[in-house]
Amino acid sequence: MRNRRVPFRRFVTIREISGLVIATLLATGCTASEAVGEGGFPPGGGGGRPPVQPPPQQPTSRLLPAALVxxxxxxxxxxxxxxxxxxxxxxxxxxxxxxxxxxxxxxxxxxxxxxxxxxxxxxxxxxxxxxxxxxxxxxxxxxxxADQGQGASALVGSWIDTSGNYWATLRISADGTFQLADQAGGGVAGKIVVSGRQLTLQAAGRNPVTCGWAIDNGVLRLVRPDGAVSEYVRSG
The missing domain is CATH 2.40.128.290 (Uncharacterised protein family Atu4866)
Structure with a gap:
């Protein structure tokens, strides 16, 4: 029997197949990262799983309780x-x-x-x-x-004048009323209104008087519009 010559067939290797795939992707303008999305799914549509979106961040509120403000x-x-x-x-x-x-x-x-x-x-x-x-x-x-309208609690109580100016004693009540007593000039009573670092003394029949005020180491200082300063120490 005469032997037939079988034509040689060259088998393509896996490496060559991979090279052809990459060459095709590069030719079409698609990169490997674009072709495969997260978890092996294609990104976006096309029936694949959509990319995972991070949860929206909740805004942090700095609002303080009204009792503290x-x-x-x-x-x-x-x-x-x-x-x-x-x-x-x-x-x-x-x-x-x-x-x-x-x-x-x-x-x-x-x-x-x-x-x-x-x-x-x-x-x-x-x-x-x-x-x-x-x-x-x-x-x-x-x-x-020290700021709550009438009768700020920092001012509430009895005070004795140690400067010798204007009034000898001052009493401020929680309901926003005050009493000033001076042995030489008599006494006066009315309402007190606090706004920040200023307070206004309102007495019937008299013009309101607005003073700057501060409490320093237990001493209440009142500064009148003319610059005169009265100092009081707490007595009750």
Whole structure:
């Protein structure tokens, strides 16, 4: 029997197939990353699984409780001046002590009974707080409200004049009324209205008098429009 010559057939290798696929993709302008999406599915439509979208971020609210918003006054633990704390509804705060020459500003957030202070240029820290009846407690330190219209709690009480100017005694009640008594000039009574660092004394038959005021280490200072200063110490 005569032997037939079988024609040689060359088998294509896997490497050559891969090279042909890549060449085809490059020729059509499609890259491998475009052809296969996340998890092996094609991106976008075409019946494949759509790409996973990150969940929307919830905005962080800095709104402070209404009971905390306002201006508060408290004594310095070492007896050097007084501290004022001012909180705004959007979370901004200001802490100052004029005698020490210190002013700190930043933002605050509240979660339950914990308040987180983030001072500008400083490290955040947390404290516990509670407010009610015109009193604010932060880590046990007590501050009295100093801005609430008539009868700010920081002013409520009896005061004795130590400067010898105008009035000998001053009594301010929680209902927003006051009584001034001077042995030489008699007495006067009326209403007191507080707005920030100013207070207005309104007495029947007399022109209202607006004074600047501050409480420094237990001493109440009233500055009249003519610049005269009266100082009072708390007596009750």
């Amino acid at each position: 306002g201006v508060w006054n408290g004594q310095d633990s070492r007896g050097i001046g007084s501290w004022y704390l001012a909180f705004q509804a959007d979370g901004r705060y200001r802490r100052s002590n004029e005698r020490r020459g210190i002013t700190i500003t930043g933002t605050a957030t509240v979660q339950g009974t914990v308040i987180m202070f983030s001072p500008e240029g400083g490290r955040p820290y947390s404290s516990t707080w509670a407010a009610g009846g015109g009193r604010l407690s932060i880590d046990g330190s007590v501050y009295l409200r």
